[in-house]
Amino acid sequence: MTSPSQHLLVTGGAGFIGSNFIRFVMEQRPGLQITNLDALTYAGNPANLADIESDERYQFVHADVRDRDAVSDVLRNCDAVVHFAAESHVDRSIHDSGPFLSTNVIGTQVLLDACRDAGNINRFVQVGTDEVYGSLPLDCPDLAFTESTPVQPNSPYASSKAAADLLALSYHHTFDMPVMVTRCSNNFGPYQYPEKVIPLFVTNLLDGRKVPLYGDGLNVRDWLHVTDHCEAVLAVLESGRPGQVYNIGGNNEQSNRELTHMILELMGCGRDMIEQVADRPGHDRRYAIDARRIRDELGWSPSRSQWPDALEETIQWYRENEDWWRPLKANAFNATMLTSKSGGDS
Numbered sequence: 001m002t003s004p005s006q007h008l009l010v011t012g013g014a015g016f017i018g019s020n021f022i023r024f025v026m027e028q029r030p031g032l033q034i035t036n037l038d039a040l041t042y043a044g045n046p047a048n049l050a051d052i053e054s055d056e057r058y059q060f061v062h063a064d065v066r067d068r069d070a071v072s073d074v075l076r077n078c079d080a081v082v083h084f085a086a087e088s089h090v091d092r093s094i095h096d097s098g099p100f101l102s103t104n105v106i107g108t109q110v111l112l113d114a115c116r117d118a119g120n121i122n123r124f125v126q127v128g129t130d131e132v133y134g135s136l137p138l139d140c141p142d143l144a145f146t147e148s149t150p151v152q153p154n155s156p157y158a159s160s161k162a163a164a165d166l167l168a169l170s171y172h173h174t175f176d177m178p179v180m181v182t183r184c185s186n187n188f189g190p191y192q193y194p195e196k197v198i199p200l201f202v203t204n205l206l207d208g209r210k211v212p213l214y215g216d217g218l219n220v221r222d223w224l225h226v227t228d229h230c231e232a233v234l235a236v237l238e239s240g241r242p243g244q245v246y247n248i249g250g251n252n253e254q255s256n257r258e259l260t261h262m263i264l265e266l267m268g269c270g271r272d273m274i275e276q277v278a279d280r281p282g283h284d285r286r287y288a289i290d291a292r293r294i295r296d297e298l299g300w301s302p303s304r305s306q307w308p309d310a311l312e313e314t315i316q317w318y319r320e321n322e323d324w325w326r327p328l329k330a331n332a333f334n335a336t337m338l339t340s341k342s343g344g345d346s
């Protein structure tokens with residue numbers, strides 16, 4: 001298909017999903033120029049895109065989305081934006097919500113204002129999360145979030161993302177900006193920072209360390225392979241309707257206990273490697289996505305998220321890429337260090 005964009009600005013492209021997205025789009029849309037604006041926080045890593053850094057279709061700009069001059073400067077050459085840049089880890093937001101409000105809310109406002117002033121941006125995708133909808137009970141398995149489910153965020157992370165979504169939608173309503181919002185479930189795949197549950201557990205086990213399972217382990221997440229997410233975001237960028245929200249999900253609900261057991265099995269480890277630790281404060285019980293809108297309107301559905309194969313492939317990536325994750329573990333946030341009586345990893 002023809003892309004509505006010739007030159008795409010991706011914010012946060014040095015992080016987990018952003019880097020996978022840039023690589024995916026460069027493969028799928030070889031005619032597109034991409035500028036990646038990223039502040040390189042602890043979660044941003046140029047190594048995530050080492051294989052494409054010298055490609056002439058790609059340009060990296062080291063800047064903060066809250067820096068209006070830098071953002072306006074970059075926008076001069078762009079005609080579309082996919083906004084991934086954010087603080088993204090719930091446990092960090094519980095520890096200190098300041099950076100979440102600042103980057104996720106103010107950063108989005110600065111970017112939206114800069115786009116509005118630039119006047120040449122014909123598509124803007126605000127990348128959001130299913131966590132804005134809050135928590136579903138475990139005893140109603142048929143319930144799932146639709147795009148008209150009221151937002152009811154429970155963590156500082158989710159609240160900051162909800163604020164960003166609503167702000168972006170208000171710029172569509174008020175200024176007729178071509179904004180689409182996506183709300184996706186939990187991603188897994190290569191280049192995920194090893195403080196999120198799957199890479200944390202896999203890399204702990206590769207080091208012979210236990211895995212800290214929060215609370216009773218019955219909290220449910222819907223797991224989607226990052227490339228499926230990238231494909232959905234590209235579909236929304238190219239064909240989504242301005243002013244709309246698009247839910248994105250993997251149709252792959254697992255309790256944390258099931259997830260942990262599967263990781264242990266795939267890695268040949270026993271259940272004695274589980275360390276049950278204090279629960280996350282305010283821990284959402286269940287997320288489940290009804291993704292019929294994106295399927296019916298844009299023809300997207302997940303095709304790479306099938307378990308156990310997709311999980312096994314991801315584990316294999318971390319096995320083969322120790323040089324990538326080992327230096328990052330030192331900075332990875334470890335909630336159990338703050339809360340558990342046992343002091344975290346054994």
Ligand code: NAD
Pocket residue numbers: 011012013014015016017018037038039040041042043044045063064065066083084085086087088089103107127128129130161183184185186187188193
């Ligand atoms: P990540 O933490 O791996 O990457 C975030 C990136 O944003 C990093 O490269 C970081 O350097 C950059 N960044 C942070 N603050 C910045 C700032 N002020 N200016 C410029 N760059 C900045 O996050 P991720 O998991 O790749 O998530 C990307 C987006 O997708 C986020 O908006 C997140 O809310 C959303 N999302 C994530 C998931 C998931 O499962 N990981 C699910 C749904 C939605």
Ligand code: TYD
Pocket residue numbers: 089090091186195196197198200212213214219220221256280
């Ligand atoms: P996480 O990867 O942090 O994603 P999110 O909080 O955005 O869903 O956590 C996924 C699930 O795993 C969540 O229910 C919390 C749980 N979890 C643990 O049990 N132990 C851990 O060490 C971490 C980081 C998460």
